[in-house]
Amino acid sequence: MGRQWEPSTRAAVQSGCVVSACRAGRPEAGSWSCSGVIVSRSPGLVLCHGGIFTPFLRAGSGSLTEAGVAFLPGDSCRDDLRLHVQWGPPASSASGHAEPERPGVCTPRCAGPEPPTRAAGRPRPRPPPRPAELLLLLSCPAFRAHFARLFGAEAAEQWHFANSAPHDELSEEEEEDQLRALGWFALLRVPPGGETPPELERAPAAAVAVAPLGTVPKGAPLLACGSPFGAFCPDIFLNTLSRGVLSNVAGPLLLTDARCLPGTEGGGVFAARPAGALVALVAAPLCWKAREWVGLTLLCAAAPLLRAARAAAHRLRCPEASALAALLPPEAGSPRGSPLPDLGPPWAAAAVLVECGTVWGSGVAVAPRLVLTCRHVAPREASKVLVHSATPKHRCQQHPGQ
Structure with a gap:
């Protein structure tokens, strides 16, 4: 991808993960999964898309669109919710040589025998995905306001934002759930466990740096990192990279032409400059207009979303949540003075x-x-x-x- 992309590639792969949700003791009920971003490693904090939680909401998906609701506490979901997070091996070192595999950060195989480890030279079982707990569901109010203005009322008649083609067999309720969850994300905690290597637990708390809103101009190159089809066969799909540009901006609602597929919602989108900075999270990987696929991905800017996460955590009046909110990654520098208007390319x-x-x-x-x-x-x-x-x-x- 070129030398300019090395820091962004490393940041994207090291912070990318997959989040799975299922009902305890009910495998026949199915599972839901999406992509996520590890925003803190010690303790483990993950941001992912909120759409996979709609089947578990006690009050139904209608609670996401109630007036004045900007966040929901973790106990808004039923007690049978079970969450797991899995991530891949460390990215290659700066020298270009792959670092040795470490227990606790390896992607489980889809099938087949386990290969021997490089360090010990003997077979080693791959650890399962790590359990996680839901801290809160949150939305970016500015994103929802811009989306309602641009795609609400009559303007949305021919637009389709469900993660499937318009002709696919989705019930009206499922499609309504997906639309209500658009712009909602979740903050998870991954409790420390014995499988996690000491060097990972001692890693710096912030896993990513965040680009302030407005510092990445329209037309700037972007790198999206997500897992198509969620938790399905992570050996090939986990942390798939896709390049594009920042196509357009409407407040915290961003567009990119980077190709993203269903399952990549919640994945991180990174900038080449500032190097490796998190710009946004995927809000809707596919959209359709008049039954034709639109090759643009809808993004929610990361900076205002994390500000909303901090505000929501403090309003929970839970000391633990407030302490965790203080560990969310800071913005990588702030714009000096008023940002210049983005005129875009000369044409x-x-x-x-x-x-x-x-x-x-x-x-x-x-x-x-x-x-x-x-x-x-x-x-x-x-x-x-x-x-x-x-x-x-x-x-x-x-x-x-x-």
């Missing part, structure tokens, strides 16, 4: 939206009242063409041929 200011009845597309304003677009976007037989400009905000009307 962004000239980009316009062209509408012609039910047909729409992009265009380039090459001169005053002159837009260049594709022939099929504005057919000659059309009665009128509407051109929407982003800056300044206005709508103008043109006829074909002008």
Whole structure:
């Protein structure tokens, strides 16, 4: 991926994990899984997507959309909830040589015999995923507000944010649960255990650094780290990397063209600069517009989400939760003064939206009242063409041929 990506790759792989949820003593009830980010190693704190918890909410998924609700305590879920977190072996060292495997941080095999360890030269059983406990469910209020403004009411009629294709067989209740959980995340604690190596327990508390909102400009390269299909066969899917750019920004609601699949929700998205800084978490890996796949991934900025986590932990009035909140990673530097407006690439200011009845597309304003677009976007037989400009905000009307 190039030398510039080495710190980001190392940070992404070392902090990536998979979170699984199931019902105690009821394997037939199925399991749910998503990606997560290890934000602290000592003690172990993990941020993941909140969608896997909707089947366990005592009050149902409707509690996520109640007015004024920004977080829910861990006891909002039923007592039969069981959580497990698994992560992969350490990333390669700076010299490029793989570090030796260590007990407690190895990914369980899908099948097959266990290989011998490099250090001891004898077979060693792989430890199972580590148990975890739910501290709280939280959302980023600013993210939810921007999402409601952009995709709420009539605007959402042809948008589909469930983690499946529109024609897949999902019940109306399941689809509603997924939509309600969009923008919700969970803070988990992984209790210390005998399987964890001493060097990992003595590692610095913060596993990642967080980029402040607004410091990563539109068009900047990003690296997404998630596990497609969640806990399914982690030997091949755990901590899969995908590169893209920051495509657009609306407050804490971000878009990237990095390819993310179902199961990567909750995975971390990192910047090349600041090197290895956590920019966002995946909120929705797939979306559909008018039954067509849109190749953009919806992200929630990490900085405001972690601020919401700290505020929620303090409001729980639980000394333990407050102490853990103080260990959440800090922001990697702050913007100096007011951030400059992001003008994007030089061609962004000239980009316009062209509408012609039910047909729409992009265009380039090459001169005053002159837009260049594709022939099929504005057919000659059309009665009128509407051109929407982003800056300044206005709508103008043109006829074909002008």
